[in-house]
Amino acid sequence: MASNNLLTPDNHALLLIDHQYLQLLTLRSHEASQVISNAQAISKTAKIFNIPIHLTTAFAERQELLKEIQDVFPEQVPIDRTTLNSWEDSRVVDWVKQTGKNKLVMAGLWTEVCLQMPVLSALADGYEVYFITDASGGASREAHDMAVARMIQAGAIPTTTWSYVSEVQRDWAREETAGEVTKLFEEHGGGFGQGLRWEWQLLGLKEGTR
Numbered sequence: 001m002a003s004n005n006l007l008t009p010d011n012h013a014l015l016l017i018d019h020q021y022l023q024l025l026t027l028r029s030h031e032a033s034q035v036i037s038n039a040q041a042i043s044k045t046a047k048i049f050n051i052p053i054h055l056t057t058a059f060a061e062r063q064e065l066l067k068e069i070q071d072v073f074p075e076q077v078p079i080d081r082t083t084l085n086s087w088e089d090s091r092v093v094d095w096v097k098q099t100g101k102n103k104l105v106m107a108g109l110w111t112e113v114c115l116q117m118p119v120l121s122a123l124a125d126g127y128e129v130y131f132i133t134d135a136s137g138g139a140s141r142e143a144h145d146m147a148v149a150r151m152i153q154a155g156a157i158p159t160t161t162w163s164y165v166s167e168v169q170r171d172w173a174r175e176e177t178a179g180e181v182t183k184l185f186e187e188h189g190g191g192f193g194q195g196l197r198w199e200w201q202l203l204g205l206k207e208g209t210r
Helices: 020-023 030-048 090-099 112-126 143-155 160-168 177-186 189-201
Strands: 011-016 053-058 079-081 105-107 128-132 157-159
Touching: 011 030, 011 090, 011 112, 011 143, 030 105, 030 160, 030 177, 079 090, 105 112, 112 128, 112 143, 128 143, 128 160, 128 189, 143 157, 157 160, 160 177
Parallel strands: 011 053, 011 105, 053 079, 105 128, 128 157
Antiparallel strands: none
């Protein structure tokens, strides 16, 4: 039986906030390519498990959502805001309410602005909030770290990309998603993904038989 403290595919909703080009170009807390890969992995996880997810942007006419994320949800038009705090846009809050979920998972650029403010606001409104640190990033390492510390002090729960993916999969006997999650690790899992490919090579397994 799953613990109430653990995330499951049906007990939370996801918000990806402002994964856009200007924010990415000024990212200094993380390697930009890794943040892109992690955000893409989270997006694909939501699709695999049918987790409610919404994408948001700010001033999209100047800079669109990163293609790597938009391509996962080509049918979705991100909520385009003027507010720095996405929780102050009624469309975002209304979408969250419509999901019926009390647990929220968020990631965004930058950590110290567009992620921190909605996390604090959602906590104040009674939601249980998780945030994915390595699919987010700040304009400096200090800015990212101080925002993470402030969110934790306020009661938000930090996690990382592969911890999140593993938590929602939980059991490799769940065959309806296990194959797709394994492929996700292969594509975005860095050294572990390369290890999987090597193991399959040693075992003589071909694409489509894993």
